[in-house]
Amino acid sequence: MRRRVVSKMNSISQFSLLESAYSQLPERFFRPAKPTPVGRPAMVLWNPALAEELGLNGDPSGLAALLSGNDTLPGSKPLATAYAGHQFGHFVPQLGDGRAILLGEAMSRQGMRYEIQLKGAGRTPFSRNGDGRSSLGPVIREYLASEAMHALGIPTTRALAATLTGEAVYRERALPGAVFTRVARSHIRVGTFQYFASRGDIAGVRTLADHVIGRFFPDLVSAEHPYRGLLLAARDAQAELVARWMQVGFIHGVMNTDNMSILGDTIDYGPCAFMDAYDPATVYSAIDERGRYAYANQPSIATWNLARLAETLLDLIDPDAEKAVAWAEEAVRGFAPIYQLHWLRGMKAKIGLNADRPEDPGLVEELLELMHKGAADFTLTYRNLAMTVDGQSDVAFSELFREPRGVAPWLARWRERLGWEGRRQADIGSGMQRVNPAFILRNHRVERAIDAAVDEGDFSKAVELHQVLANPFDDQAEYAAYREPPRPGDWQCKTFCGT
Numbered sequence: 001m002r003r004r005v006v007s008k009m010n011s012i013s014q015f016s017l018l019e020s021a022y023s024q025l026p027e028r029f030f031r032p033a034k035p036t037p038v039g040r041p042a043m044v045l046w047n048p049a050l051a052e053e054l055g056l057n058g059d060p061s062g063l064a065a066l067l068s069g070n071d072t073l074p075g076s077k078p079l080a081t082a083y084a085g086h087q088f089g090h091f092v093p094q095l096g097d098g099r100a101i102l103l104g105e106a107m108s109r110q111g112m113r114y115e116i117q118l119k120g121a122g123r124t125p126f127s128r129n130g131d132g133r134s135s136l137g138p139v140i141r142e143y144l145a146s147e148a149m150h151a152l153g154i155p156t157t158r159a160l161a162a163t164l165t166g167e168a169v170y171r172e173r174a175l176p177g178a179v180f181t182r183v184a185r186s187h188i189r190v191g192t193f194q195y196f197a198s199r200g201d202i203a204g205v206r207t208l209a210d211h212v213i214g215r216f217f218p219d220l221v222s223a224e225h226p227y228r229g230l231l232l233a234a235r236d237a238q239a240e241l242v243a244r245w246m247q248v249g250f251i252h253g254v255m256n257t258d259n260m261s262i263l264g265d266t267i268d269y270g271p272c273a274f275m276d277a278y279d280p281a282t283v284y285s286a287i288d289e290r291g292r293y294a295y296a297n298q299p300s301i302a303t304w305n306l307a308r309l310a311e312t313l314l315d316l317i318d319p320d321a322e323k324a325v326a327w328a329e330e331a332v333r334g335f336a337p338i339y340q341l342h343w344l345r346g347m348k349a350k351i352g353l354n355a356d357r358p359e360d361p362g363l364v365e366e367l368l369e370l371m372h373k374g375a376a377d378f379t380l381t382y383r384n385l386a387m388t389v390d391g392q393s394d395v396a397f398s399e400l401f402r403e404p405r406g407v408a409p410w411l412a413r414w415r416e417r418l419g420w421e422g423r424r425q426a427d428i429g430s431g432m433q434r435v436n437p438a439f440i441l442r443n444h445r446v447e448r449a450i451d452a453a454v455d456e457g458d459f460s461k462a463v464e465l466h467q468v469l470a471n472p473f474d475d476q477a478e479y480a481a482y483r484e485p486p487r488p489g490d491w492q493c494k495t496f497c498g499t
Ligand code: AMP
Pocket: 095, 096, 097, 098, 099, 100, 126, 127, 128, 129, 130, 131, 132, 133, 134, 254, 258, 259, 268, 270, 499
């Protein structure tokens, strides 16, 4: 039985957490880690919609002390999880939560358990040379990006709160310190499996796999090959996730194996960004000098990461090593066709195609080529296309391309193809609007929100962005300016490294 640990604070009587399931795992899976108290905690962002889902009602003002780490829930077992990981291709046998502390779990209204984690709450036994802290900018970026992702319907960790510590953290300069409250189904990563496998701790890998299966894939518990099933489930979830990222122009930025969730949720938002003008080679992260994690590389990197996961499971896949490797290789090879299926289906939906015709993949690809050549904005291209199914607004679409006249032949072929759909134009258009967001988290908007918060203590821009992005598929005419890509000079690429 897990104990319910209850908050001391009365201002939000319902705030209580369960002991995390993770804390029930053997001791070597984590280290106890208490948040380090801070000078002057002040909550600056609070997500009432998520709080409501988690049954955390009431006035959040009394929560600043808890969510900055100054107060602890009596009886709670805060901890830092152990993990390893390949960082930019190089294996690091011990990473772990160097600045994240798992407080416990909340039970959602739907009866799902969510882990509540503080990021930036001070040093842990895994901090190595780090200070265990986060600066405000990356906290705001992760907050907004993860909530934008959620609103797009893409699996992700969530943002519950951001709390100022009242203390400075030192990066290139002194910056305000902040603690991010993250909510996730699980924080287990590919790197968590690697941690045990690289130590030859097969019992540890098995315990971890059993934990994940028991919690998230109950159907596999009684399957003939539960661990094979786990690898396939991780593969399928990841293939779908990356396809969804590609369809909204999202670039994770640091797809290290320690940043890849076993469940296929988007996790660890660092130097991530949604692309403006379409270019498959786009990289925003200043630390990704060689473009390993460029937009177009994401599916192949996910496959590579999956192979690293498969390696950790070999002993559980088959006692015969050769058979295990052969089976795992086949499983990993399966990523590409599954990814391709999700990608094509989603890209077709973006241009209004539900039926199947031989010319479809070509239409999808040719539009991407035109966008690349014409430096067209990724998001607006599809949104404006959705607005001109009837041909009335072709100009607003064509204008997005460097040579507007060059897109006319494609538009003509696309309309001809729409004729095969057997659906009314209005229905095709509204269907396209439901999959092509009007609003994405534009980098220049995030930067402005961060600058206002860091330089002036003004959080209104961040709050407004969060609000607009909560309904990305609605027109929200009053916020039309938020749709616009940056103008030259609005934003310098590669200005951030994320932490
Ligand atoms: P990330 O790049 O945020 O995915 O982190 C990679 C590793 O570095 C993880 O083990 C983090 O816990 C650790 N880390 C990142 N920033 C800090 C910090 N400020 N203090 C301690 N550890 C950190």
